[in-house]
Amino acid sequence: MRLRLPVLLALALLLPLITPAQPASAERNVSVEEDISVMTARARDQLISLGDDIHIWNGNVMARASQALDYVASLRPDGSWADVDYADRTNSANGATWKPSIALSRMNAIAQAYRTPNHPGADDPALLDALNRSLVYWERADPGGRNWWDTEVGESMVMGRVSLLTGDRLAPDALDLAFKHNTGIADPIGANGSWRTQNYLFEALSRQDPATISTGLRTMAKALAVNHTGSSTEAVQVDGSFWAHGAQLYSEGYGMILFNSVAIWADLARETSFAFTRAELDAVADYILGGTRWMVRREFGLLYLGYRPARTVQGVSTGAAEFIVPLQAMIRTDALNAAAYQRMLDNIMGTAASNGTEGNKYFWRSEFSGHARPGYSIYTRLNSARTVAGEYRSTLRPEIGNEIEWNSAGATAIQVDGDEYTGLFPVFDWYQYPGVTNPYQLKTTAGVSANAGTFVGGVSDGRYGATTLQLDKGQTKGTKSYFTFDDEMVALGADISSSATGPVYTTLNQAVARGTTSVDGAAVPHGTDRGARDGATWAYNDKTGYVMPDGGALRVSSKARTGSWIGHEPVSRNVFTLYVDHGVKPGNAGYAYIVLPGASEARTRAYARQPAVRVLRNDADVQAVTHAGLGRTMAVFTKPGTLDLGNGRTLSADRPSLVMLDGPGSNPKVTASVPDVPGATLTVTLTLTRSGKSRYAVFELGSGAELGKPVTQELTDTPDLPDRRLTAGTAVTAPALAGDGDPATSWRSDRQDFQWLRYELPRGSLLTGVRLTWGRRAATRYVVQSSLDGVTWKDHEFVTNGTGAQVNTPVAGEPARFARVLMLSGRGGYDVAEMSATSVVNLAQGRPAGADGSTGDRTPAMAVDGSMSTRWQGLNTDSTWLRVDLGARKTLRTVRLSWESAFARQYALQVSDDGTTWTDVYRTPASGSDGGPDVLPVQATGRHLRVQTLQRDSTQYGPSLWEIEAFAEERVPGPPAPSRENLALNRPVTVDSSYADAVRAALVNDGNATTRWASQREDPPITPRWVQVDLGRTRPVSQVKLLWEAATATDYTVKISADGVQWTEFARVRKPQTRLTDTIGRSPLEARYVRVEGVPATRYGLSIWELEVYSGYDLSCEPTTLETGRPGTVNAHLTPWTATGQVRVEALGLSVSGPAVVGADGRIEIPVTAGPPGSAALLLTHTGGPEYALCYVDVSGPST
Known part of the structure; x- marks a missing residue:
């Protein structure tokens, strides 16, 4: 019998309800209450140590503690300040002032003054009275804002802060209001999450609650957890960099805020029972010492930061100065890494030349290179079409232009x-970033133009490195x-070519002019402005030399320049600028230069005569250099090719790549990368031409x-390369x-029951079927599964009494990278004679775009990227384009475009062999697209595919695509059906309003998470908005799932009704604005109508991608890694959870070791002990329904 769902299992463990343990202060002989008292005192001292200025919003000083008595005097009897507009809704983003923040800042100043020793208002009851009244008025006024961050x-x-500083003295009703208006939660996601968690901890300390204090601190530590998925855009990345606001390097800014928050709380908790664990402290060290430190030498190596003035911290006025306080905190907290933190701190303070880094580090996720030696550091920031070049957070001055437009196009500090x-920054010429090639013309609009180039990356062996753009x-x-x-x-x-109207420059450097400034040994007079030095071979300024091995149209300036930051007085600085002038609209231009940081003028002169490096090639196909003294050769292949190394050696690469050879002989180590193709296989060949002998390095690179x-x-x-399509958990014979x-041949497992055999599919596959031919030992129970990442698996068929032979499992076009048969029981091991999978392949997935x-x-x-939760959005114009390099000429028969609600009404599909000359293969008819998804039959062959938009449906936004997919097949499967019945799918919908037809009501439950409903907008938002679905008949409802667009509600109600007139509350939901997926479960209630109703959090109304309604249960697990023989915990979740429910557990390859913890929210924690290394699982069922879950456990060998 072959079942989609399993029967209940006889071998079971019933799970009792146990409350998690409270934190303890055991062997230290100190009570938890004393620890909390210590932390509270430290936290108050830390807030007071922030100083007089209150600058929570954009770094702007809104109040001062020294003026607290003035604020008390000017407070009106009703608790308001006459000069504060509490009704203001200004968006504070990019430096504007949300007026109610002035009142909040004054409350902060008053609370700080009350707690500050020797302050004239210290312990003054008048300050408490003012706080009590101002909190009551704040509740009455209930100010709102357009920027979610403000509130x-x-x-x-x-x-x-107010509750922590004065909560023990405030009137109870005022303290309750402070708690009410603090919406902090334990949120481990990014810098904003650390702020929310900090606010949560403020309240936890004020309430003296050990459990929430512990939760907050553990969450704060998790904020630095490395994200290994490759999809998170608000986390520490695997290379040690930090992303925020998309795929954007933010190790400064938000990354610095995150470090500050985590370090401060680690310091506050040190030497208490709440202290950070060794693993948590190591995560901080990995992020800062192993990551961010490679971006700082006294100052950040990200030059664009200077377009806004830096704060002054302990007398240091640099962008890196905000590291001072958290570094001091970590020196106190982490003895193991204190010396390394101290070296970084000393360097930022200006008392040490180096911060302790030496070598080369390439941050492949963020496209940034840090190269450090004791006497200098060089930092290069790149940007491809995969990453965000930067975001503009200031007020544009047209006469200055957009200061950050070229900040990541190879900018080299x-x-x-x-x-x-x-x-130099107040007078910096933002169109001559060092290292950048660009047209010298101002951009007078905000935002940063994207780089359409995709072959952008780096290679590093830890000591030396190369990058390319x-x-x-x-x-x-x-x-x-x-x-x-x-x-x-x-x-x-x-x-190098350009069609821009301005001359194209490559800037070698723009820095402070000081010391000797010369070209070819001739002094450059102060006041020189763009002086021509054609054919010059070297130049010098301020401890750095520049060598031009091929000469060129060199230009130099050394002069005073006047400028200012916004709102600041003008200043004058002496500026040195050295650049190559390629002229207006150059074609096939080039350059070569060598930078000698820390060199003397004499050393530069000598080096120009006899360079230590030799340029092997510098053309459109290969750029390569060699350093004979170091035995290092580095090459950038922009297409497959061969490079003559000299001395009878050639180097070849069979695809675009960066390659480094370590050693001059016939057997060097090879380091390589392919930055733009996921899962690429690269073959590097070193040939000795005299003997004809070749040696190879074959790389299977990451994705x-x-x-x-x-x-x-x-x-x-x-x-x-060995055939790795098939892999297995164990193998007596080869997979x-x-x-x-x-x-007649087969893979054979060992004799354990729990086994798996996995088949790897081409990238971009839509799985259509799995075929198994069993050998002598067939599984009696097994599951056929698929996965996109090899970690999270989706079940397609559960067979409970398999009999062997050949078995075909059809699959409805499931996006997958792997198919797997998971064997649960048999007759002492398994034999599989043949395993194969059929699929339709999206040729565009993962390709350079x-x-x-x-x-x-x-x-x-x-x-x-294969994800319907991320999308490209083009320029805000009718005519914009998106192109994909398919890697080789491909035959195309179907193209599928999944548009967001901002779609192109008219567009063309085009193909090209060279990426320059394009041919139309499809144009929309006169009626245009309806927003799709558009499934387009084509007859085309080409390497490059492009969507050229011609007319938008709406002029409010640029055209936006969730995915562009290209297939060689004429018939392409649609999205697979959900594994559970969605009771709301395509049922009649009623709404209070719709903003436009493109976001009409019917799109909220159409089963497509790329289309949405949006309500009418209102500023400020005060009108409740609602959407309701008619299930057709009365059904038991146990779960409602909402996929929100950014226009969400932070406080809303889910209601149910039998007649659409009388409504019952199903659940009330309060959530942070940034959480956009809500799954609400409870014991089943009978309902025909389901309504979601709430006041929008923003002026953009409510907008929901999908509203889903379910009966029954949702049983799921989290993958777990354990060490053999060691205890651990497997986490699962059952929604809805009822007190009468029972969960049954079958152990497969490990043992359940004791009573489990079951929370009231249905979270299940199952204590287990791992068996031998390999794979194991728990099979969970429950008494309430037929749902099951397989909880996978990866068991590693013992640590050494």
Whole structure:
């Protein structure tokens, strides 16, 4: 019998309800209450130590503790300030002032003054009275804002600080109001999450609650957890960088805020029972010492930060100064890493030349390179179509232009003393970033133009490194590469062309002019402005030399320049600028220069005569340099090709890649990367031309979070790779035998019951079927599954009494990278003669994608990542384009476009072999697209595929695509059906309002998570909005799931009704604005109508991608990793959970070791002990229904 769901199992363990343990202070002989008292005192001292200025909003000083008595005097009897507009709704983003924040800042100042020793208002009852009245008035006025941060984070921060500083003295009703308006939660996601958690902890300390204090601190530590999925855009990445607001490097800014929050709370909890664990402290060290430290030498190496003035901390006025306090906190807290933190701190304070880094680190996730030596550091920031170039957080001055437009197009900070740029920023020429090639013309709009180039990346062996940038931005194209050694950096540019009207410059440096400034040994007079030095071979300024091995149209300036930050007085600085002038509209231009940081003028002169490095090639196909003294050769192949190394050696790469050779002989180590193709296989060949002998390095490179990661390996005598399509948990005979086409051979497992055999599919596959041919030992119970990542599996068939032979399992077009048969029981091991899978392949998935521009953090790569939760959004214009490089000429028969509600009414599909000349293969008819998804039959062949939009449906936004998919097949399966019946799917919907037809009511339950309903908008939002669905008849409802767009509600109600007139509350939901998926479960209630109703959190109304309603239960598990022989916990969740319910557990390859913890919310914690290394699982069923869950456990060997 073959079942989709299993029967209940006889071997079972019933799980009792146990409450989690409270934190304890055991062996220290100190009570938890005393620990809380210590933490509270430290937290109050820490808030007081922030100083007089209250600058929660945008760094702007809104109040001062020293003026607290003035605020008390000016407070009116009703608790308001006459000069504060409590009804103001100004969005505080980008520096504007939300007027109610002035009142909040004054409350903060009063609370701080009350608690500050020796302050004139210390312990003054008048200050408490003012706080009591101002809190009561705040409740009455209930100010709101357009920016979620103002109310959800900023307001909560003030309320948390007030309760912590004065909660033990405030009137009870006032304290309750402070608690009410503090919406802090334990949120481990990013910098905003750390703020929310901090606010949660303020209240936890005020309430003296050990459980919530512990929860808050553990959550704070989790904020630095490394995200290994490759999809998170608000987390520490696997390379040690930090992302926020999309795929955007933010190790400064939000990353610095995150470190500050975590370090402060680690310090507050040190030497208490709540203290950070060793693993939690190590996570902080990995992030800062192993990551961010590689971006700082006294000052950040991200030059664009200077467009806004830095704060002054303990006398240091740099962008990196905000690290001072958290570094001091970690020195106190983490003795193991205190010396390393101290070295970083000393460098930022200016008392040490180096911060302790030495080597080369390439951050492949964020496309940033840090190269450090004791005497200097060089930082290079790149940007591809996969990442966000930056976000503009200021007020644009047209006469200055957009200061950050070119900040990540190869911007290279050359730092010896570390202050080469800091004092320069008020007068900086933002169109001559060091290392950048760009047209010299102002951009006078906010935002940052995307780079359409996709071949952008780096290679590093930890000591030396190279990076490359395929430039396609600002009407300018070219290939730029940077190679770093011990004493020098070599920069090469080739194939540079531009159609822009301004002259194109490559800037070697723009820095403070000081010391000797010369070109070819001749002094550059102060006041020189763009002086021509054609053919010059070297230049010098301020401890750094520049060598031009091929000469060129060199230009130099050394003069005073006047400028200012916004709202600041003008200043004058002496500025040195050195650049190559490529002229107006160049074609096939190039350059080569060498930077010698820390060199003397004499050393530069000598180096120019006899360079230590040699440029091997610098053209559109290959850029390569070699350093004979170090035995290092680095090459960038922009297409498959061969490089002559000299001395009878050639180096070849069979695809675009970055390659580094470590050693001059016949057997060097090879380090390589492919930055733009997930899961690429690269073959590097070193040939000795005299003997004709070749040696090979074959790389199987990463995808997801590992895309672009450099890999090092030895050369071998053969280029062959083993067949890895089939893999298994154990193997008496090879898994490949199950894919050799010979039914007489088979994969054979060992004799354990729990086994698996996995088949790898091509990237972009839509799985249509799995075929198994069993050998002598067939499984009697097994599950056929698929997965996108090899970690999370979806079941397609559960067979409970298998009999062997050949079995076919049809699958309805499930997106998958792997198919698997999971064997649960049999007759002492298993034999599989053949396993295969059929699929339709999306040729565009994971391929390099570029565009003429993007909006915000919605990059072109998001349209080919296989995810319907990320999307590309084009420029806010009718005509914009998105292109995909398919890697080779492909035959196309179907293209599927999944539009967001901002879609193109008219567009063309085009193909090209060279990415330059395009041919239409489809154009929309006169009626245009309806927003799709558009499934388009085509007859085309080409390497590149492009969507060229012609007319938007709405002029409010740029066209936006969730995915572009390309297939060689004419018949393409649609999305698979859900595994549970969605009672709301395509049922009649009623709403209070709809904003437009493109976001009409029927789209809220159409089963497509890329279409949505949106209500009418209102500013300020005060009208409740609602949507309701008619299930057709009375059904038991146990779960409602909402997929929100950003226009959500933070406090809403789910209601049910039998007649659509009389309503009963199903659940009330309070949530942070940033949580956009809500699953609400409870014991089943009978209902025909389900309604969601709430006041919008923003002026954009309510907007929901999908409203889903379910009967029955949802039983799920979290994957777990354990060490053999060690105890651990497997976590599961059952929704809804009822007190009478029972969960049954069958152990497969491990043992259940004791009573389990079951929470009232249905969270189940099952204590287990791992068996031998390999795979294991728990099979869960429950008494309330037929649902089951397989909880996978990966068991590793014992640690050494």
